[in-house]
Each structure stands twice: as structure tokens, then as C-alpha cells.
Amino acid sequence: MNIGFLGDIVGRPGRTMVKTHLRQIIQKESLDKVIANSENISHGFGMTVKNHKEMTKAGIDIYTGGNHSFDKKDDYEEVLAHPTALRPTNYPDDVAGRGVGIYDVVGEKLAVISLMGQFAMPICDNPFRKVLSIVDELTAQNIAHIVVDFHAETTAEKRVMAKLLEGKVSAIFGTHTHIGTDDYDTTRGTFYVTDVGLTGCVDNIIGMDEKIPTKKFLTGIGGHFKINNSCKKIMQMFVLDIDSNGKTTKAKKIKIYENKPMEQIAI
Numbered sequence: 001m002n003i004g005f006l007g008d009i010v011g012r013p014g015r016t017m018v019k020t021h022l023r024q025i026i027q028k029e030s031l032d033k034v035i036a037n038s039e040n041i042s043h044g045f046g047m048t049v050k051n052h053k054e055m056t057k058a059g060i061d062i063y064t065g066g067n068h069s070f071d072k073k074d075d076y077e078e079v080l081a082h083p084t085a086l087r088p089t090n091y092p093d094d095v096a097g098r099g100v101g102i103y104d105v106v107g108e109k110l111a112v113i114s115l116m117g118q119f120a121m122p123i124c125d126n127p128f129r130k131v132l133s134i135v136d137e138l139t140a141q142n143i144a145h146i147v148v149d150f151h152a153e154t155t156a157e158k159r160v161m162a163k164l165l166e167g168k169v170s171a172i173f174g175t176h177t178h179i180g181t182d183d184y185d186t187t188r189g190t191f192y193v194t195d196v197g198l199t200g201c202v203d204n205i206i207g208m209d210e211k212i213p214t215k216k217f218l219t220g221i222g223g224h225f226k227i228n229n230s231c232k233k234i235m236q237m238f239v240l241d242i243d244s245n246g247k248t249t250k251a252k253k254i255k256i257y258e259n260k261p262m263e264q265i266a267i
């Protein structure tokens with residue numbers, strides 16, 4: 001099974017990169033499913049019904065979520081009613097949507113778990129205990145292909161998740177910080193990276209225009225973050241080969257800057 005994973009796609013610049021490049025990568029890498037974090041797809045905050053359709057047409061099959069999954073007040077219930085769209089599973093059960101999706105992929109079952117950390121995040125259930133019980137349930141159902149999006153702020157939370165799930169899942173992709181890290185590795189068949197990094201504006205502040213965050217840090221007074229449509233754009237993603245036992249056997253990072261040749265790092 002060949003899987004592609006994109007981290008946080010941030011606003012129109014991110015969507016433009018996906019629309020321009022993803023289909024070609026799907027074809028070249030023979031991807032069976034593409035997963036992406038959706039929490040910033042629409043104007044940097046949440047995902048609208050319209051953008052869900054637009055990104056699905058561009059090649060994304062499954063959407064994970066984060067602390068911004070509910071920001072589009074008029075749209076999130078409809079989006080999350082769709083089986084392709086997940087929100088972190090450790091939100092309370094009576095919150096709209098679901099956090100685990102099971103999909104048929106080339107004759108196998110693929111489970112995708114959307115999960116959120118606890119540091120500087122909305123109050124939610126313990127993600128470590130929650131994911132262990134979900135993985136046990138999936139394993140009992142003979143589902144070996146399991147991909148986790150761990151949407152968390154701190155590197156320590158993410159590294160603990162890596163060690164807890166090592167050998168138990170196919171991949172753990174860190175998201176939320178928007179900054180790609182270079183600690184990608186595969187151990188006992190489990191691929192791990194602390195953060196995939198954003199797809200969108202790479203020369204600003206985590207995909208957003210620098211003015212408001214700079215003012216916030218200089219004065220303590222914040223404001224609504226905006227996306228600068230004129231920026232240096234990046235698309236970054238990982239591509240995995242997962243064998244029939246659910247073990248990752250090959251991984252690659254793909255980085256595309258506008259008007260530059262594609263960079264590929266074999267892992």
C-alpha cells in the first residue's frame with residue numbers, strides 16, 4: 001500500500017500548491033491514498049464544505065484535524081459528517097464528527113487516527129491512553145495498516161508517542177507546529193516524524209503574515225492572523241510503502257518550492 005501524507009495545508013497558497021502538484025505526485029509515486037491535515041485549509045482556520053470538495057478533487061482522500069477543526073462555525077458539522085473528514089479522537093464523544101476512520105485500500109483495511117496533544121491545546125482526553133486502547137481494538141480486528149496524525153505542540157509529547165507506538169502502527173506523522181523537522185526515521189516498521197511541516201507560505205510566520213504575530217510578541221497585544229497571498233510557497237509531504245503486515249518498508253520526503261525542481265529525500 002502506498003500512502004502520501006501532507007501536514008497542515010494553510011489557506012489559499014497551500015491549496016494552490018496542492019492543486020498544482022499533487023496529481024502528478026500521485027501518478028509518479030503510485031499512491032493509493034493521500035491523507036492531509038485539514039485544520040488550516042480555509043483562510044488558515046478550519047475547512048469549509050467548498051474547500052473540502054476542492055481538495056478532494058485535487059487528490060486528497062482523507063482529512064485529519066486539529067485544534068482549528070471547528071473554526072468554520074457554519075461548515076464544520078457538514079464537513080465532519082463526511083466519512084473522509086476526521087477531527088482529533090480525544091475530543092469528547094458528544095462533539096461533532098469522529099477521530100478514527102477505516103478505509104478500504106487495495107484489498108486491505110487502512111485505519112487513520114486523528115489525535116491531539118495536551119500542551120497549549122483545548123482540554124481533551126489523554127491522547128496516550130486513548131491511542132493505545134484504539135490501537136489494541138484495531139489490532140484485535142486484524143487491522144495492521146494504521147496511520148496516526150499526532151497534532152501536538154511539544155517535541156517531547158511527540159517523541160513519547162513515537163516510543164509508545166513503535167512496532168504497533170505503520171506511521172506517526174506529527175502536525176500542528178507547521179515547521180518540518182528532520183528526525184524522520186522508520187523503526188520496527190513504524191515511520192515517525194516530529195512535524196511534517198506546512199504546505200503554504202514558507203517565508204512568513206507559520207504560514208501567516210508576519211505583522212500581527214510580530215506585534216503580539218513586541219507588545220503583548222494580538223489580533224486576527226491573516227494569510228499573505230504573495231509569498232514564497234512550499235508543498236511538503238511524505239510518501240510511504242507499507243507492506244501487507246502493516247510495516248513501513250520505504251519512505252521518502254518530497255519538498256516542492258515554486259519555480260524550483262522537486263527535492264526528494266529517501267529515508
Ligand SMILES: [Fe+2]
Nearest residue numbers: 008039040176
Ligand atoms: Fe495547523
Ligand SMILES: [Fe+2]
Nearest residue numbers: 066067068176
Ligand atoms: Fe493546530
